[in-house]
Amino acid sequence: MSDTVLAQAGVVVFAPFVLAALIAIGGRWGRPLGPVLASLGPLSVLALAASALVSVSGMPAPRAPWTSALAASKSVTWFASADHVLRMGYAIDSLAAWMLIVVGVVALAVMVFSVGYLAGDPGWNRYFALLSLFTGSMATLVVADSFLTMFVGWELVGACSYLLIGFWYHKPAAAHAAVKAFLTTRVGDVALMLGLAVLWSALGTLQFEDVASGVATLPAATAGAAAVLIALGALGKSAQFPFHGWLPDAMEGPTPVSALIHAATMVAAGVYLVVRIWPLFAAGPAAQSLLLSAGIISALGAAAIAVAQRDIKKVLAYSTISQLGFMFAALGVGAWDAAFFHLLTHAAFKGLLFLTAGSVIHGAGTQNLDEMGGLRTRMPVTFGVWVVGSLALIGIPGFAGFFSKDAVLERVWSASPVLGAILLAAGGLTALYMTRATRLAFLGTPARDSHAHESPAVMLIPMLGLAVPAALAGFAGASVLHSLGAQSEPLVVAIAAGALAFALAGIALGWQMARPVCAEQREQQQEGRLWRAAAHGFYWDHAVSRLIVGPVTSVARGLWAWLDRLVIDGVVEGLALLVRGAGSGLSRLHTGNAQVYSALMLLGVLAMFVASAWLGR
Amino acid sequence: MSALIVSVGLFCTGLYAVLTRRDLIAILVGVEIMMAGALLLLVMVGASAANGASVHAVGLLILILAASEAAVGLALLVAAARRLSTTRVDEMTEVKG
Numbered sequence: 001m002s003d004t005v006l007a008q009a010g011v012v013v014f015a016p017f018v019l020a021a022l023i024a025i026g027g028r029w030g031r032p033l034g035p036v037l038a039s040l041g042p043l044s045v046l047a048l049a050a051s052a053l054v055s056v057s058g059m060p061a062p063r064a065p066w067t068s069a070l071a072a073s074k075s076v077t078w079f080a081s082a083d084h085v086l087r088m089g090y091a092i093d094s095l096a097a098w099m100l101i102v103v104g105v106v107a108l109a110v111m112v113f114s115v116g117y118l119a120g121d122p123g124w125n126r127y128f129a130l131l132s133l134f135t136g137s138m139a140t141l142v143v144a145d146s147f148l149t150m151f152v153g154w155e156l157v158g159a160c161s162y163l164l165i166g167f168w169y170h171k172p173a174a175a176h177a178a179v180k181a182f183l184t185t186r187v188g189d190v191a192l193m194l195g196l197a198v199l200w201s202a203l204g205t206l207q208f209e210d211v212a213s214g215v216a217t218l219p220a221a222t223a224g225a226a227a228v229l230i231a232l233g234a235l236g237k238s239a240q241f242p243f244h245g246w247l248p249d250a251m252e253g254p255t256p257v258s259a260l261i262h263a264a265t266m267v268a269a270g271v272y273l274v275v276r277i278w279p280l281f282a283a284g285p286a287a288q289s290l291l292l293s294a295g296i297i298s299a300l301g302a303a304a305i306a307v308a309q310r311d312i313k314k315v316l317a318y319s320t321i322s323q324l325g326f327m328f329a330a331l332g333v334g335a336w337d338a339a340f341f342h343l344l345t346h347a348a349f350k351g352l353l354f355l356t357a358g359s360v361i362h363g364a365g366t367q368n369l370d371e372m373g374g375l376r377t378r379m380p381v382t383f384g385v386w387v388v389g390s391l392a393l394i395g396i397p398g399f400a401g402f403f404s405k406d407a408v409l410e411r412v413w414s415a416s417p418v419l420g421a422i423l424l425a426a427g428g429l430t431a432l433y434m435t436r437a438t439r440l441a442f443l444g445t446p447a448r449d450s451h452a453h454e455s456p457a458v459m460l461i462p463m464l465g466l467a468v469p470a471a472l473a474g475f476a477g478a479s480v481l482h483s484l485g486a487q488s489e490p491l492v493v494a495i496a497a498g499a500l501a502f503a504l505a506g507i508a509l510g511w512q513m514a515r516p517v518c519a520e521q522r523e524q525q526q527e528g529r530l531w532r533a534a535a536h537g538f539y540w541d542h543a544v545s546r547l548i549v550g551p552v553t554s555v556a557r558g559l560w561a562w563l564d565r566l567v568i569d570g571v572v573e574g575l576a577l578l579v580r581g582a583g584s585g586l587s588r589l590h591t592g593n594a595q596v597y598s599a600l601m602l603l604g605v606l607a608m609f610v611a612s613a614w615l616g617r
Numbered sequence: 618m619s620a621l622i623v624s625v626g627l628f629c630t631g632l633y634a635v636l637t638r639r640d641l642i643a644i645l646v647g648v649e650i651m652m653a654g655a656l657l658l659l660v661m662v663g664a665s666a667a668n669g670a671s672v673h674a675v676g677l678l679i680l681i682l683a684a685s686e687a688a689v690g691l692a693l694l695v696a697a698a699r700r701l702s703t704t705r706v707d708e709m710t711e712v713k714g
Binding site for chain 1: 632635636637644706707709710711712
């Protein structure tokens with residue numbers, strides 16, 4: 001059974017693209033079929049991933065993901081020129097299989113959830129076609145056996161992200177956010193492409209396996225440069241400092257999209273890429289320091305910003321940046337296994353939290369935490385799964401986030417206690433902002449004119465489904481790590497206790513911060529300088545606009561005014577003027593008088609006589 | 618020799634008329650004079666050549682062609698005069714650039 005599925009791996013990855021086209025051309029008649037067709041993609045991806053895991057489990061334990069036993073692989077020559085060959089293909093190992101599980105589970109939950117969330121939206125077909133397209137693109141990225149194939153998926157998920165952020169394109173904010181996300185990740189992608197160019201010129205191959213084995217033969221500087229450039233691409237995709245500005249804006253898209261693309265899968269692609277090609281990073285200490293510093297800054301900074309956000313989705317967006325920061329910090333100290341484990345659990349509980357936020361927005365009709373309150377009684381199921389997701393995110397023992405965050409903390413702490421302490425503080429802030437958001441939204445007294453109502457079953461069921469891994473995925477950690485060829489380490493009680501202490505302190509502070517107060521006191525609280533800075537994301541966007549976007553725009557404007565309009569247009573228009581002047585001058589000769597023509601003809605004949613007499617001497 | 622001078626003189630007189638007269642009729646007359654000059658030269662050459670008869674036959678052929686040319690030229694003149702209501706060639710500047 002599993003072999004049959006594995007033999008069809010190429011079809012499974014390609015099918016969502018066909019389904020997307022089918023949904024797109026379905027028209028009004030095909031509307032009810034949209035979600036059904038779209039769900040076929042994640043379902044087949046899940047079947048493929050499960051088959052791959054079964055198949056791999058029978059093989060000898062792998063040493064590392066990049067050399068691990070392959071459940072299925074195929075590679076075809078795409079382009080050959082002399083002795084340079086570009087190959088495209090897939091190679092499914094345990095790492096890819098686990099990532100496919102994430103993609104399949106979250107995509108399936110999101111598609112079912114969207115049936116309720118987007119009911120009656122005029123863009124229904126477009127939405128499900130794009131979700132299906134995204135599923136196929138993400139699967140391509142995950143199963144790729146080379147940088148080339150991966151890059152195709154990498155760009156396609158970026159395009160899907162752009163299209164889905166701007167799904168409600170008639171909202172200017174959504175259109176701007178889509179462009180911002182696209183351009184910001186593009187900066188990282190340029191670095192990634194340069195990194196690939198370095199690898200290609202040094203090794204002549206982009207296959208992951210050949211790169212992994214060929215790294216040892218490279219000069220340290222070349223390997224380091226390639227690793228740094230690829231790390232920049234990963235940071236851009238994963239919205240890490242300094243590229244993080246696009247992710248909070250991306251919340252303009254539909255909330256289920258945020259759950260799928262901007263929490264669970266696409267933004268985790270950066271982490272996945274680094275894990276996938278870890279030997280390259282093992283040979284590039286500079287790239288590791290880059291990942292570590294970006295991760296630490298993102299983990300702490302984004303957590304602090306999340307505390308001061310009023311929009312429930314912005315809280316979760318900054319939380320995502322912060323949690324991805326934990327993963328990159330782990331990558332920076334060489335703990336790729338802990339990073340990937342945290343990626344898996346984070347996908348479960350953050351996907352869940354986003355879906356829950358979608359349910360809240362759907363039910364309460366607002367995203368503003370200050371306008372919510374008392375939703376616990378109106379939306380009991382939503383409240384229940386939100387608490388499960390929050391506990392998992394905060395890292396309460398027993399829930400998924402506890403195990404993976406603890407693994408990250410342990411490895412970072414053993415590399416550098418200072419950085420470990422910073423991450424502990426970020427964990428405390430995590431507890432703080434989640435408690436604050438929970439109390440503001442769900443507890444207290446309901447807003448006066450609130451029409452909040454529980455969401456329909458079609459939205460609740462996927463939430464309940466995702467709540468299971470959010471609560472329990474941590475217990476699967478040992479077997480996940482084992483299948484990746486890594487060792488699960490025993491819990492270090494001291495660090496776990498420290499993390500728990502920070503979490504409890506954060507909960508207490510957050511509870512206090514969100515206490516019901518009158519509007520004046522709330523304003524007073526929000527007047528503080530630190531609070532205002534955090535609420536504005538520490539003015540990072542302002543700084544980018546001032547220091548990068550502004551100067552670049554004015555340089556471009558200057559170039560347009562001086563170089564383009566004066567020099568280039570001057571040359572072009574000058575030439576045109578010259579030709580026109582010459583033409584009108586010469587056209588004077590064309591008098592229309594037959595006798596002038598005859599006289600000229602006579603002169604010509606005489607000139608010919610003279611010339612022949614002269615030359616014929 | 619005197620015939621050569623007369624024929625060249627006729628040709629140049631005709632050419633002068635073609636280039637300087639403003640009236641299309643006078644220009645046509647000039648063209649006829651040029652043609653007569655050229656024809657005179659041909660006849661003169663025929664008189665001194667060994668097979669003068671064939672040269673004179675060509676001269677006769679040219680006479681017929683000249684008559685046809687004059688007929689076509691006069692027809693064009695009438696058409697131009699009707700269309701442009703003038704026979705002055707310096708007013709016919711339709712093809713001016």
